[in-house]
Amino acid sequence: MDVKILRKKKMQLTLMFIIIIVITYLSSSITDFNFIESIATIPAAFTWIFSNLMITQDSFEKLPNILVKLNETIFMSIAATTIAAFFSIFLALLGSKTTKTNNIFSIIARFVASLSRNIPVVAWSLILLISFGQNSLTGFLALFVGTLGFLTRAFIESIDETNQSSVEALTATGATYFQIVSKAVLPQSIPQMLSWILFMIETNIRSATLVGILTGTGIGYLFDLYYKNMNYPVVALITATIVISVIVIELISNQIRKVIL
Known part of the structure; x- marks a missing residue:
């Protein structure tokens, strides 16, 4: 056999x-x-x-402007992630089998998450670019929508993995929906949720570079500008700052994960 x-x-x-x-x-x-x-x-x-692609002494003259745009990109990524995480928690509570209030809201929440997650951030940038033009708002919204879908799906899975005994115990005592969520569900889910938020911040900083090329914002705009002007030493410096910043943020987030998990 x-x-x-x-x-x-x-x-x-x-x-x-x-x-x-x-x-x-x-x-x-x-x-x-x-x-x-x-x-x-x-x-x-x-x-x-x-x-x-060799960094020269002359290219370092552009470093202050590069750092300004890099900070803009990083903070835009953090803002898009944290605001999306706030809305994702509510969608996840509606979509999770553990905390859903009814099937209609659950289907709507999962549909929103699936729609925004399955369309790439680049595609969202192009779609929003038509409506809002080349500005920081377009880049922010593209990152926000893509993050909303991913985090909603991740939060739903985190909530579904919570220990059901505490939920059942509170239900048996006659606790309200909000008491069950605040006392049993969220305390168990928050560490994993924070880990997903940190992961998305890292991901969005990488994605924001490409989004910036399309929307004319942040470090992506500078990269596109100097690349088209064939100023390759500055392009090399921009690339180096992006790589270093991503590595540093990843190291910081890994340390935070070790503390919360």
């Missing part, structure tokens, strides 16, 4: 492997992608990077 199961699994894996190869080949043919030529261009690409 075990031999038959192993053979069946082996056949399934082989079939999946063949399907992946066929899909890859068809995709390469349709898009005219040549894997061998791509590999051959890698040395030339690295040569260009080391020849052009």
Whole structure:
């Protein structure tokens, strides 16, 4: 019996492997992608990077302006995440099986989360760009909408994973809905929720760079400006500041996670 199961699994894996190869080949043919030529261009690409993307003394003159735009990007990401987290908690309470008030509100909350989560932040930027134009509000709203869907889904899962015994105990004593949520559900869920919020802050800082290119705001705007002007030393400096800031924020958030979890 075990031999038959192993053979069946082996056949399934082989079939999946063949399907992946066929899909890859068809995709390469349709898009005219040549894997061998791509590999051959890698040395030339690295040569260009080391020849052009070098930070020079002159590029450091732009550092104060770069730091201003970087701070703008970071604080916009934090604001979008925290405000989205506030609304996500209410949507998660309505959408969770543990705390839902009725099925209609639960379906609406899950639909809102699914819609905003499944449309990429870049797509939201393009959609909002048409209505609000190139400004900080567009970038903020794009990050806010994308974060709202992700955090709502994550918070729903966090609430559903709470210990049901405390909820049942409070229900048995005749506690109100708000008492159950505040005394049993949220105290258990908040550490995990804070962890997800920190994760989204990191993610949004990375996403905000690309959003800024589209909306003409923050560090993404500077990157796009100097790249189009072919001022590659400044582009290298901007890239370095983004990488360093993301690493520092990730280290800080990891330390916070160790404390709260």
